Amino acid sequence: MKFTEEHEWLRNDGDDVIVVGITEHASEQLGDVVFVELPEIGTQVTKGDEIVVIESVKAASDILAPIDGEIVEVNEALIDDPAKVNSDPLGDAWFFKIKSADPSQMDDYMDEDAYQSFIG
Amino acid sequence: MSDTLRKTPLYDLHVEQGAKMVPFAGYQMPVQFPLGVMKEHLHTRAAAGLFDVSHMGQVIVRAGKSYDVAALAMEKLVPVDLAGLPEGRQRYGFFTNDQGGILDDLMLANRGDHLFVVVNAACKQADIAHMQTGLSDCTVEEISNRALLALQGPQAEAVLADMVPGARDMRFMDVATFASPYGELWVSRSGYTGEDGFEISVEAAQADAFARALLAHDAVEPIGLGARDSLRLEAGLCLYGHDIDQTTTPIEAALGWAIQKVRRRGGAREGGFPGAAVILDQLENGAERQRVGLRPEGRAPMREGTTLFKTDGAGDPVGRVTSGAFGPTIGAPMSMGYVPAALADPGTRIHGDVRGKRMPVTVANLPFTAANFKR
Incomplete structure (x- = not known):
C-alpha cells in the first residue's frame, strides 16, 4: 500500500487497477462523514483532479486523483452509508478504482513507515 | 494557541476529557469531545448533554432595588415586554439599532430586585457599553x-433534581436561585438545543467540581460547540452573526413572536426602542424577505453562504443560506436562509448553488425537530 501527502491510500489490485481510499488519520481529522459524491465510471482523470467530494459534520473536502487513468469502479455503498468512511477507512470504505495509465506514478508515493512519520 | 485567548473555569476539565479546543469569540472552547459531533448531538437528544457556555456574558442591571425601574429602562433598548415579566420568569429578546437591525440576541430575567441578562460572547463588550450608555439611571x-x-436533554431534570430537588418544579423559562453543595446556583429552565434543560450560573471557583458532579451521572456526556451548532439549527434557533445581524430585522428573521402586544402598535407601551418605526411597520405589513427553513434534496449539506436561486436556470440570486449542516436527528441536511416573501411558503421548491451545480431545496417549517420543552 502507498500513501499520499493528501492522506489517501493506494493499493494495486493487479492489472494496474489501483484502489483508492483515505487514511484513518484523514477520517479522524474530517470527523463524522455525512455525504460522499463519487465520480462517474468511465471518467478519464489526471493526477490532481478533484474527483470526490466528502462532506463531514464540519466541512466539505475533496479527494484528488492520485494518478492518471480511467475510473473503472466506484464504491456506491458509501452514498447510502457515508459513516463507513469513519468506521472502516482502510477496508470497506474505499472510494474508487482507477485503471492506471502509468503505474510508475505509484513510485512517487510513501510507504507505510514513511507515511507514519509524515503524520508524526 | 495564542496567549491572548481566554480560558473558562472548565478549561482543565475539557482538556482532561480529551476535548479538541478551538478559538471561539476570544476563548479557548471545546468544539468536540472523543464521542464526536454526531454522537454528542444524538446523546443530548436521547439523555443529557453538558455544555460550557461560560464565554457568554452574564450581566446584572440594577436600578436601586427596583426591578420595575430597571425593566422600563431596558425597554428603551429591546422591543420586549419586560415591565410585565413576572418575578422568576425569563424572556428572549434582542438589542436593535436605528435601522431595525439586530445588535445581539439575549435572555432577560426578572430576578426580584434586578434584571439578569445573558448575552453572546462575541457581542459582550459592545452590549455592555450599549447598556451603560442607554441605561443612564441603572448600574x-x-x-x-x-x-x-447548560444541561440539556430529556434526562436533564432528573440529573439536576438529584442535586437541587426544586429544579423539578420549574417550568420552561422559569428562573430560580438554589443553595447547593457548590454554592448558590442561578438556574433557568431554558437552553438552545430545543430540548428540555437548564442553564446554570455557578461561582467560577466551584464550576469544575459542579461540572464533575453532573458528569458523574451515567446520563450525562460533555458536549462541544460542534454539536451545540447542529442541535440549535435542528431546533430552528438563530446564531448571531450568521442568521441574524445588524442588517436583519427581527421581522425578517421571523422573530416577531418575541415582541409582545404591549410593545406593538396600539399597545400601552408601543415602540420606544431603536428602529421601532421600521420594525412595527414590518410587523403589520410584512417584510420583503424572510428567514426560512430549507431542506436540500439528497444528502449534501447546503452550507452558510450558498447562493439561492428561484429556478435551476438563469436568473439573479434570490437569497442566501445563513446556516447549513447535516442534522443527525433528522438524518438529512438542513439549512436556514433568507428568501423573498413570495418564496417563503413551506413547500416552495427553489435551488442552491453547491459547487457550481444548482441543487433543489424546499422551504420547510422550523423547527426541523419538535421542541421538548416542559411548559
Whole structure:
C-alpha cells in the first residue's frame, strides 16, 4: 500500500487497477462523514483532479486523483452509508478504482513507515 | 494557541476529557469531545448533554432595588415586554439599532430586585457599553466571577433534581436561585438545543467540581460547540452573526413572536426602542424577505453562504443560506436562509448553488425537530 501527502491510500489490485481510499488519520481529522459524491465510471482523470467530494459534520473536502487513468469502479455503498468512511477507512470504505495509465506514478508515493512519520 | 485567548473555569476539565479546543469569540472552547459531533448531538437528544457556555456574558442591571425601574429602562433598548415579566420568569429578546437591525440576541430575567441578562460572547463588550450608555439611571455590572453551564436533554431534570430537588418544579423559562453543595446556583429552565434543560450560573471557583458532579451521572456526556451548532439549527434557533445581524430585522428573521402586544402598535407601551418605526411597520405589513427553513434534496449539506436561486436556470440570486449542516436527528441536511416573501411558503421548491451545480431545496417549517420543552 502507498500513501499520499493528501492522506489517501493506494493499493494495486493487479492489472494496474489501483484502489483508492483515505487514511484513518484523514477520517479522524474530517470527523463524522455525512455525504460522499463519487465520480462517474468511465471518467478519464489526471493526477490532481478533484474527483470526490466528502462532506463531514464540519466541512466539505475533496479527494484528488492520485494518478492518471480511467475510473473503472466506484464504491456506491458509501452514498447510502457515508459513516463507513469513519468506521472502516482502510477496508470497506474505499472510494474508487482507477485503471492506471502509468503505474510508475505509484513510485512517487510513501510507504507505510514513511507515511507514519509524515503524520508524526 | 495564542496567549491572548481566554480560558473558562472548565478549561482543565475539557482538556482532561480529551476535548479538541478551538478559538471561539476570544476563548479557548471545546468544539468536540472523543464521542464526536454526531454522537454528542444524538446523546443530548436521547439523555443529557453538558455544555460550557461560560464565554457568554452574564450581566446584572440594577436600578436601586427596583426591578420595575430597571425593566422600563431596558425597554428603551429591546422591543420586549419586560415591565410585565413576572418575578422568576425569563424572556428572549434582542438589542436593535436605528435601522431595525439586530445588535445581539439575549435572555432577560426578572430576578426580584434586578434584571439578569445573558448575552453572546462575541457581542459582550459592545452590549455592555450599549447598556451603560442607554441605561443612564441603572448600574450595569458584568458578572465575571461565575461560570455558565447548560444541561440539556430529556434526562436533564432528573440529573439536576438529584442535586437541587426544586429544579423539578420549574417550568420552561422559569428562573430560580438554589443553595447547593457548590454554592448558590442561578438556574433557568431554558437552553438552545430545543430540548428540555437548564442553564446554570455557578461561582467560577466551584464550576469544575459542579461540572464533575453532573458528569458523574451515567446520563450525562460533555458536549462541544460542534454539536451545540447542529442541535440549535435542528431546533430552528438563530446564531448571531450568521442568521441574524445588524442588517436583519427581527421581522425578517421571523422573530416577531418575541415582541409582545404591549410593545406593538396600539399597545400601552408601543415602540420606544431603536428602529421601532421600521420594525412595527414590518410587523403589520410584512417584510420583503424572510428567514426560512430549507431542506436540500439528497444528502449534501447546503452550507452558510450558498447562493439561492428561484429556478435551476438563469436568473439573479434570490437569497442566501445563513446556516447549513447535516442534522443527525433528522438524518438529512438542513439549512436556514433568507428568501423573498413570495418564496417563503413551506413547500416552495427553489435551488442552491453547491459547487457550481444548482441543487433543489424546499422551504420547510422550523423547527426541523419538535421542541421538548416542559411548559
